[in-house]
Amino acid sequence: MKINWFPGHMHKARLQIKETLPQVDLLIEVLDARIPWSSENPMLAELRGDKPVLKVLAKFDLADPDLTQTWITHFEKTAGVKARPVTTKEIPTIRKLKTGIIGMLPNKSGKTITTMVVGIPNVGKSTIINILAGKKVAKTGNEPAVTKGQQRINIGDGIFLLDTPGVLWPNVENIKSGYRLAAIGSIKETALDYADVGFFVGRFLLQHFPERLQERFGLQEVPEDVEQLVEAIGRKRGCLGRSGVVDLDRTCKILVTELRQGTLGRLTLETPSMMEIEKIDTARQILEKEEKKKIKDAKRKKRFQTKQRAQRKAREHRR
Numbered sequence: 001m002k003i004n005w006f007p008g009h010m011h012k013a014r015l016q017i018k019e020t021l022p023q024v025d026l027l028i029e030v031l032d033a034r035i036p037w038s039s040e041n042p043m044l045a046e047l048r049g050d051k052p053v054l055k056v057l058a059k060f061d062l063a064d065p066d067l068t069q070t071w072i073t074h075f076e077k078t079a080g081v082k083a084r085p086v087t088t089k090e091i092p093t094i095r096k097l098k099t100g101i102i103g104m105l106p107n108k109s110g111k112t113i114t115t116m117v118v119g120i121p122n123v124g125k126s127t128i129i130n131i132l133a134g135k136k137v138a139k140t141g142n143e144p145a146v147t148k149g150q151q152r153i154n155i156g157d158g159i160f161l162l163d164t165p166g167v168l169w170p171n172v173e174n175i176k177s178g179y180r181l182a183a184i185g186s187i188k189e190t191a192l193d194y195a196d197v198g199f200f201v202g203r204f205l206l207q208h209f210p211e212r213l214q215e216r217f218g219l220q221e222v223p224e225d226v227e228q229l230v231e232a233i234g235r236k237r238g239c240l241g242r243s244g245v246v247d248l249d250r251t252c253k254i255l256v257t258e259l260r261q262g263t264l265g266r267l268t269l270e271t272p273s274m275m276e277i278e279k280i281d282t283a284r285q286i287l288e289k290e291e292k293k294k295i296k297d298a299k300r301k302k303r304f305q306t307k308q309r310a311q312r313k314a315r316e317h318r319r
């Protein structure tokens with residue numbers, strides 16, 4: 001699953017964060033609790049320097065509670081990082097972020113604190129800003145990452161919040177992260193092949209939560225592989241084409257939609273240990289790609305030199 005984030009767009013977002021950071025005492029980084037790693041910006045850790053970060057695991061109502069705790073413990077191993085789960089289903093979880101912020105900057109007592117919300121699209125940044133501000137200040141939906149003319153809103157307890165979130169790009173190098181982002185609906189529908197994402201989701205659920213599939217789709221047995229799973233769901237839900245064959249796209253769309261809506265139960269699609277493995281895999285793939293390029297370039301160089309030698313010889317011969 002390839003995500004298109006234009007280098008120009010990334011560059012701009014990066015500059016905007018760098019420009020705004022000096023005014024900010026603490027960053028509120030919003031992540032999707034279902035994919036805390038894949039919804040992270042791979043460069044924020046470096047961009048923030050030693051600025052404290054409160055990682056907000058948003059949409060906690062859709063994520064697995066135990067795995068959310070595993071992620072919080074993982075994140076908090078890093079100095080200057082705290083993590084909290086929040087959900088709009090329990091507004092106090094969002095309001096209480098203020099106590100978290102104050103707790104992270106104890107030597108600021110008496111002085112004001114300026115914070116800014118950052119995160120990839122669709123994680124819930126505007127929702128959180130609006131709840132903290134107590135009114136609708138951030139546009140929900142697709143806002144441009146405007147930093148000029150930002151307003152500072154007083155959200156009480158000496159905390160000021162910039163009204164426009166910083167929009168960051170997601171993890172684009174890891175292929176599985178791309179699938180997870182697509183699975184939760186973070187990538188636009190038009191750029192999405194339901195069959196591809198459905199197979200990814202099906203495979204994940206078969207491996208980690210087969211009983212959820214059985215229960216939700218009323219399956220007698222756990223299907224052996226993802227093709228059998230799609231076949232079974234398609235039949236159960238009557239997604240049949242003209243000749244009685246299961247309609248792949250329609251069935252996969254059902255599976256993906258059910259995952260997104262939470263009807264398959266609260267799910268987290270990745271764990272810190274999966275992340276470690278995938279990081280190594282991705283690094284290896286990048287290295288392999290570079291190696292291949294090197295070999296290709298060496299061959300190209302050789303071909304070029306051979307051609308030149310032949311040309312030189314021909315010229316000498318003519319003389």
Ligand SMILES: Nc1nc2c(ncn2[C@@H]2O[C@H](COP(=O)(O)OP(=O)(O)O)[C@@H](O)[C@H]2O)c(=O)[nH]1
Pocket residue numbers: 058059060061062086087088089119120121122123124125126127128139140141142
């Ligand atoms: N289930 C659930 N949905 C949420 C929650 N917070 C936000 N959303 C939804 O996620 C979508 C994106 O929210 P938005 O605040 O616009 O995200 P932004 O692009 O990061 O600013 C909206 O449809 C929200 O209603 C939450 O805690 N739980």
Ligand SMILES: [Mg+2]
Pocket residue numbers: 122125126127138139140141142143
């Ligand atoms: Mg928004």
